[in-house]
Amino acid sequence: YPAPIAEANLRAMKTIAETCQTAIGYSDHTPGNEAAIAATAMGACAYEKHFTLDRTLPGPDHRASLEPDELAALVATVRRTEAALGDGVKQVMPCEVINRGRLRKTLLASRDIPAGTVLKPDDVQIKRAGGLGISPDRYHDTIGRITNKALAKGAPIYLEDVE
Incomplete structure (x- = not known):
């Protein structure tokens, strides 16, 4: 005690979970919080970390233990890590909605384009x-179409601008 972080072997949790068909946890005797955070990200649902009121007390467990303020910080970090993992469903998150339209990329004229031009890949650029x-997901539908009006360099291209 304390165990070197390089000997934590967190990947063994996956082996145990698969072999035993059970939920996994981690008994941590390493210094710091890295193993706890990584174990949480790897699916540990139980976590052991020694706790002491004073690391200078005699005995091997105290040296490898967290003091109260460190334990509180560890618990907070593990909870934030769990929250960051999410549910695995890829979707637009509420915090992204406000910027979605403003940050969305679009097709723009890469040069001044006269009316009646058949759009080629070099005529179009993708930018915010x-x-x-x-x-941009309509890029291939746009290339080869004819412009209804002149487009200035850098101008967004709208559906009504092409035939």
């Missing part, structure tokens, strides 16, 4: 433009 214009 405040969510205006055609979405």
Whole structure:
């Protein structure tokens, strides 16, 4: 005690979980909080860390233990780590909604384009433009279409701008 962090072997948790078909936990005797955070991210649902009121007390457990303020910080960090893991479903999060339109990329004219031009890949660029214009997922639908009007370099390209 304390165990070197390089000997934590957190990947053994996966082996144990798969072999025993059970939930996993981690008994930590390393200094610091890294093993706890990593174990949480790897799916540990139980976690052991020694706790002491004074690390200078005699006996091997005290040296490898957290003092009260460190334990409180560890618990807070583990809880934030659990929250950060989410539910695994990829979706637009509430904090992203406010910027979604403003940060969305769009198709822009890469040069001044006269009306009646058949759009080629070199005529179009993809950039952030405040969510205006055609979405990049429609790029292949846009190339080869004819412009209905002149487009200035850097202008968003709208569906009504092409035939």
